[in-house]
Amino acid sequence: MDYESIAVELLRIRAELSRTPEHQTVSEFARGEFFVLNYMMENDGSVYPKDLSREMNVSSARVAAVLNQTGRKGLTERSSDADDSRKTLVTITDRGREAVMDKKKEIFDFVVEMLREIGPEDAQELLRIKKKIIMKKRTRGEIGE
Numbered sequence: 001m002d003y004e005s006i007a008v009e010l011l012r013i014r015a016e017l018s019r020t021p022e023h024q025t026v027s028e029f030a031r032g033e034f035f036v037l038n039y040m041m042e043n044d045g046s047v048y049p050k051d052l053s054r055e056m057n058v059s060s061a062r063v064a065a066v067l068n069q070t071g072r073k074g075l076t077e078r079s080s081d082a083d084d085s086r087k088t089l090v091t092i093t094d095r096g097r098e099a100v101m102d103k104k105k106e107i108f109d110f111v112v113e114m115l116r117e118i119g120p121e122d123a124q125e126l127l128r129i130k131k132k133i134i135m136k137k138r139t140r141g142e143i144g145e
Helices: 003-018 021-029 032-042 049-056 060-072 094-118 120-139
Strands: 076-080 088-092
Touching (some): 021 032, 021 094, 032 060, 032 088, 049 088
Antiparallel strands (some): 076 088
16 A cells, blocks of 8 residues: 555645635634633633643743733633732633634534535544544554543
8 A cells, every 4th residue: 555645645635625614613723712712611711821821832922912812802801810819810701602602513513514415424434534543642642531
């Protein structure tokens, strides 16, 4: 089997898919504002900026820029930590929660439609292959559980 040719084709297809509006929406959720908002929702609604920096693997300056953006839009609020006033705590607002839920629904609807378009057999095969890739990476310790 010519794995190099297959890799070239897969990378070409991935690049082509990345230019579609639907995939850009999904990608947007994995980084930036929506990553931050979703992370907050998954962590009781409040986080420290340093935790975001670590989780996103970006600089504190990048996190500050994203938090400034979400704050201006009314999606997050900053306050002093009640236990340590030297620390800043960032909390998602109701408006931020609504934005995340709307984006999640948009992404979910896109994925469901894509699966319908490729049909039940290919949908199951896609799921099987993605699970196999994840399991191989976990076995090698490349991703945590």
